[in-house]
Amino acid sequence: MNTTTTESESCALRAWAEGRMIFLELADGRIIGFPADRFRILKAASEEELKKVTVEVNGFALRWEELDEDLTVEGVVAGRFQLPLPEVAA
Structure with a gap:
């Protein structure tokens, strides 16, 4: 079992928000x-x-200290979100 690869892939170097999008720069360059x-x-x-x-x-x-909200980087990378995608009107 190799946990080092998984851990480094899910490690963020920095995070920022642009509009309503949150971005992460991961240790592997993504x-x-x-x-x-x-x-x-x-x-x-x-x-x-x-x-x-x-x-x-x-x-x-x-x-987010002000919001008292914490998310794991691993969860975000894996796509584990609380809410579904909004429906698009046809």
Whole structure:
């Protein structure tokens, strides 16, 4: 079992928000993004509140202190979101 590869792939170097999207730069060089609206607390947050994201726990967690919200980087990378994608009108 090789946990080192999984851990380094799910380790964030930095995080930032642009509009309602949250972006992560991972240790392996990838940059991924996800819509804030896929999480209950983040969906209710303003864009200014979203910008206050910090990387915590040696790169394994995202934190919004003002919102008292924490997400694991591993969960985000794996696509484990609380809310479904919004339906698109046909």
